[in-house]
Amino acid sequence: MSSSAQDAIPQLDLGNTFGALFIGVVLSAVLFGLTNIQAFIYLQTHRSAGITFFKLFVIWLWIFDALHLALITHSVYYYLVTNYANFGVLTEIVWSLKLQLAIGIFIIPMVHLLYVHRIWKVSKGRSRVLPTVALVIVVVLSSGVAIPLIWAQYKVKLFKDLIEMQWSIFLSLGAATFVDILIASSLWYLLATSRTGFSSTDSFITKLVNYTISTGCLTSICSTSIIITCAVMPTNFIFIGLQFLVTNLYVNSFIALLNARHYMQANTIVDSHELNGRHVVYRPELPISASQDEELQPSQKDSQDGVLHITRPIQASMPQSPTSGMEMKSCSLV
Known part of the structure; x- marks a missing residue:
């Protein structure tokens, strides 16, 4: 057993470390089940439309969400089953835990770009080129900010070294949260200015506004919680367990937005x-x-x-x- 492992063992609290990872995997599996339902509803309600751009993207997001769940499940199985009571291994970061972060960072900007496409459609008939191009630039820059996080985690071998890469976590999640707020605000403004004066239609638009804000706030709250827990409790893995969930929330929120017509149109x-x-x-x-x-x-x-x-x-x-x-x-x- 290495000296670094021996130093970490007395301070290891399984409840706040690998217990938090286990809870994160369970909640991520629940959210993946919701992703299955959302994807099924979308594909069923659009089955007569043939192969479309958004059908392919829903399937693409589902595949990456499933891959993300498989990776975090492997990482927890590796620590708690394969290497049960092997405390020396518990101090090291397994490859699947690193790869799942890269998958999550890939999904987030992809979902952001899909939201920008929604904004492009909402603003149809208006001066939309400049705002849309500005949003695309912001999304690309925010995804570029996440690259140092992937590189920093790739070089890290032990969990105790994660404290040294806090800056990259704050930077990438802060950028993602900023883009979430920007996109939600843009959709809110465009929908709010689409009111017709007809009470039934205005009620429908109000529901869309509330739905858009709630889905945008959900991912922002999760990202902010990761930043706070990482800053306040850097020696446990609660922030990693929350990070497991943020990818599922992005996939769920976007597919749910695609299904908004199915949820609300029936009663409007x-x-x-x-x-x-x-x-x-x-x-x-x-x-x-x-x-x-x-x-x-x-x-x-x-x-x-x-x-x-x-x-x-x-x-x-x-x-x-x-x-x-x-x-x-x-x-x-x-």
């Missing part, structure tokens, strides 16, 4: 009136997939109550009804 009615003796109900549809002059097509017919349900993109002009001739504004989000 934009307009309704009688047409040829039948009660017609119009609902908003996201994303924008039709042109302004496209003919309305029934998306569902309810044979039990005789109600004709028509799904229509929010930016399209609503047909004239006895009570409304209003044109809806664009607010494509997913």
